[in-house]
Amino acid sequence: MVAATISFVEAETECLRRECVPGHLTGSAWIVNADRTRTLLTHHHKLDKWLQLGGHADGDPDLLAVALREAREESGLANVRAVSAEIFDVDRHWIPARKTDPGHYHYDLRFMIEADPNEPLVISSESKDLAWVDVARVTTLNPEESMARMVRKTAALRAE
8 A cells, every 4th residue: 555655646746636537645534532442433425434534635745634634624523633643554445436526546644643532523514424433343334454454553552
């Protein structure tokens, strides 16, 4: 995933713009509670699956800022903070064609973000639902390797 993302960025000068086909960079927030046992997932409206929150860079080269912005916009959470400025995970996934948008890849840089599960949530138009989920249960909602990898990384951090 990392090598594919680096190759893509080197080849595509407009990689930060959603108009860039065959794909573009996105920033995602793997939102966890303080003890890293729960994560906030969205039931994505367009893709109809449970995912981490995130979205398009829209020209912003600071993908951590993108992830934080999307975390706030898609959850209503006011108090989110990056656990680290380091990238937590990198993924490349296919987004199917929809209406006037052709199918394309998202080259997704993911950051671990901390929030309080007791803070009220606000479901955005991009979501069917939001839910705090036990990290160990994430793959029952979405068994894709992309999600399972973040679950394993979170478990490894808790074990340190």
